Amino acid sequence: MPLFTTRAIEAFPIGNILLREHHAAFTIEDLRTHPHAWLTGEDVALLKADGPTSLVDERRTPLAWFGEVPDADKAIVANKSFLIVHPWDLLRANELLVGELSESKVEGDIHPNAVIEGFIHLGPGSRILPGVFIEGNVIIGANCKIGPNCYIRGSTSIGDKCHVGNAVEIKNSILLSNTNVGHLSYVGDSILGEKVNFGAGTVTSNLRHDGKNHRTDVDGVLVDTGRRKFGCIVGDGVHTGINTSIYPGRKLWPNTSTRPGEIVQRDRVTNE
CATH class of the missing domain: 2.160.10.10 (Hexapeptide repeat proteins)
Incomplete structure (x- = not known):
């Protein structure tokens, strides 16, 4: 894809912030993330030490998890988070981010x-x-x-x-x-x-x-x-x-x- 020949997906800016920097905003101890995942705070909040520990998409691809590896038995399907695979997925992420601005x-x-x-x-x-x-x-x-x-x-x-x-x-x-x-x-x-x-x-x-x-x-x-x-x-x-x-x-x-x-x-x- 044209955009991904010159930068990695995790280095693509969404709302002028690199995807990997969006991940860094989730300052939760021991939380691991797929480098190409678009994550929402609402979905990440579903993960708990005594409850679901893995967030997955509809194809059961792990997006975020606690521990060294995702636990399929303690997985929950994301509501809005998803894996960025194609360029049009970037548009979807941008729509979510910009559409939810609440102040100028x-x-x-x-x-x-x-x-x-x-x-x-x-x-x-x-x-x-x-x-x-x-x-x-x-x-x-x-x-x-x-x-x-x-x-x-x-x-x-x-x-x-x-x-x-x-x-x-x-x-x-x-x-x-x-x-x-x-x-x-x-x-x-x-x-x-x-x-x-x-x-x-x-x-x-x-x-x-x-x-x-x-x-x-x-x-x-x-x-x-x-x-x-x-x-x-x-x-x-x-x-x-x-x-x-x-x-x-x-x-x-x-x-x-x-x-x-x-x-x-x-x-x-x-x-x-």
């Missing part, structure tokens, strides 16, 4: 002519310019420029030193640091890696005409993502030409590119 934390500047409807975490040095409309909960890192005149919808996470510009709509997506979506673009239910640049008018599609779940190629097999809305997965360093259109569920590997006006119908592994 603003360290940057928000112009009085911007509208925020929801909770926002805005990092230091970041600026939200006039005409920006943020609907739902959003996390934005440090030293970002947002706007003018763009639309950001929950649950979206934007890393550090990113630019989301004029007439751009971002919906339920993850943008890693140093990524730019500058002009006239739509990014929906997608993940963009680091140092990605979307040329003006680049548009992702995220909905099938028949409304069915999206499927995407994984090692030559079409896999059901379980998602009715699913855009694209873009690796680090990808550049798109102006007016690029990307089919749903397509993946662009790191450092690939598109030509102006190109329609991306298949995964892009190389530029050849």
Whole structure:
């Protein structure tokens, strides 16, 4: 997968915090965790020394446990925790994290002519310019420029030193640091890696005409993502030409590119 060729799953940021750092927040003595598990406090609280000692997913894969090894006889199935295997699992984790924000934390500047409807975490040095409309909960890192005149919808996470510009709509997506979506673009239910640049008018599609779940190629097999809305997965360093259109569920590997006006119908592994 494009995103996992340049970083381990446990080193992927969710809400701008590495997955392994989310695990470190569970300061419970003797608790062990699967490095690729997304864990909720609600589920971890189910584990007790005199009760269930292992948290598992619906396939009985251990997610968190007390002791040297998980005890299958003292296992409980998680309600919201799950194992991150595919990139779209990152979207699911991000939705849970950002969707459950209960207060805003603003360290940057928000112009009085911007509208925020929801909770926002805005990092230091970041600026939200006039005409920006943020609907739902959003996390934005440090030293970002947002706007003018763009639309950001929950649950979206934007890393550090990113630019989301004029007439751009971002919906339920993850943008890693140093990524730019500058002009006239739509990014929906997608993940963009680091140092990605979307040329003006680049548009992702995220909905099938028949409304069915999206499927995407994984090692030559079409896999059901379980998602009715699913855009694209873009690796680090990808550049798109102006007016690029990307089919749903397509993946662009790191450092690939598109030509102006190109329609991306298949995964892009190389530029050849």
